Amino acid sequence: MQNRRPPAIDAQELFFKVEAKTLLDGVDLHADHGRMVGLIGPNGAGKSTFLRAISGVLRLQGGSIHLDGRDMQSLTSREVAADMAIVPQILPYTHGFTVMELVLMGRYPHLGRFQIEGKEDARIAWDAMRLTETEQFSDRRLDTLSGGERQRVIVSRALAQLPRILLLDEPTANLDVLQQLKVLGLVRELVDEGLTAIAAIHDLTLAARFCDRLVLLSEGRVLAAGQPNEILTTDRIAAAFGVEAAVYRDPNTGSLAISLIGPAEAHKPKANGRSACV
Ligand SMILES: Nc1ncnc2c1ncn2[C@@H]1O[C@H](COP(=O)(O)OP(=O)(O)OP(=O)(O)O)[C@@H](O)[C@H]1O
Numbered sequence: 001m002q003n004r005r006p007p008a009i010d011a012q013e014l015f016f017k018v019e020a021k022t023l024l025d026g027v028d029l030h031a032d033h034g035r036m037v038g039l040i041g042p043n044g045a046g047k048s049t050f051l052r053a054i055s056g057v058l059r060l061q062g063g064s065i066h067l068d069g070r071d072m073q074s075l076t077s078r079e080v081a082a083d084m085a086i087v088p089q090i091l092p093y094t095h096g097f098t099v100m101e102l103v104l105m106g107r108y109p110h111l112g113r114f115q116i117e118g119k120e121d122a123r124i125a126w127d128a129m130r131l132t133e134t135e136q137f138s139d140r141r142l143d144t145l146s147g148g149e150r151q152r153v154i155v156s157r158a159l160a161q162l163p164r165i166l167l168l169d170e171p172t173a174n175l176d177v178l179q180q181l182k183v184l185g186l187v188r189e190l191v192d193e194g195l196t197a198i199a200a201i202h203d204l205t206l207a208a209r210f211c212d213r214l215v216l217l218s219e220g221r222v223l224a225a226g227q228p229n230e231i232l233t234t235d236r237i238a239a240a241f242g243v244e245a246a247v248y249r250d251p252n253t254g255s256l257a258i259s260l261i262g263p264a265e266a267h268k269p270k271a272n273g274r275s276a277c278v
Pocket residue numbers: 018021023041042043044045046047048049050089
């Protein structure tokens with residue numbers, strides 16, 4: 001019998017609720033080593049909650065998470081951070097820090113308790129900034145950067161952690177179209193070299209193009225999981241997002257492309273003939 005390597009992440013039956021609202025309702029999701037998994041689903045589906053759960057930020061009320069076969073509960077937060085980095089959807093409060101200082105924070109899980117960053121850490125931080133083309137901002141305070149520039153710096157901080165697993169929550173939300181392609185292309189390259197990535201992505205065409213598997217979440221549950229062409233069907237897009245879409249193979253990229261035609265009939269906005277703009 002072949003000895004199969006356990007998945008990089010194996011989350012089973014995750015359950016989390018806040019008062020009466022269930023945010024994760026029995027979510028199963030695994031990511032194999034060297035694969036990129038896309039999390040898709042409408043606003044409020046539970047994508048960020050799921051990513052926060054597997055990064056260890058949330059105290060779950062049910063289920064289990066294994067990293068490379070190790071129960072996450074048996075690992076310290078520093079051990080988890082040495083393996084896994086997260087690029088959050090809501091950029092952290094970074095007032096007063098320079099870009100270099102923030103990216104160097106990515107080195108924290110690899111330092112001893114009272115150890116400060118050394119030359120090697122600075123080199124790794126520079127490499128990470130170079131990858132996202134943010135090295136020219138190294139001395140700038142973060143609050144002087146544009147939204148997209150800041151987002152790329154946060155990606156650099158995660159890369160400076162030299163993680164084996166990278167979680168990205170809407171990493172392209174603030175980026176122009178060129179930078180969207182560059183950041184997802186960079187993650188894809190790192191995945192091809194062995195990184196495991198899970199990324200929440202709203203743009204279905206980008207998700208289909210860069211991810212090996214997609215997991216569709218809705219109301220805290222997994223509606224479907226599989227290869228992009230299995231998941232992104234017109235019926236499923238209508239059911240999950242309330243959008244009428246055309247799905248086709250783009251001859252230019254060779255990937256699946258999703259053209260959003262408009263809200264499905266039941267979701268059309270009703271302005272009652274009045275216009276808010278005069
Ligand atoms: N502390 C909380 N109390 C109550 N509801 C919460 C709390 N935190 C999150 N929620 C709700 O849980 C649901 C899932 O939130 P989550 O941020 O995971 O969604 P998401 O899929 O990431 O959405 P988006 O695409 O908008 O980023 C949302 O309806 C949100 O309002």
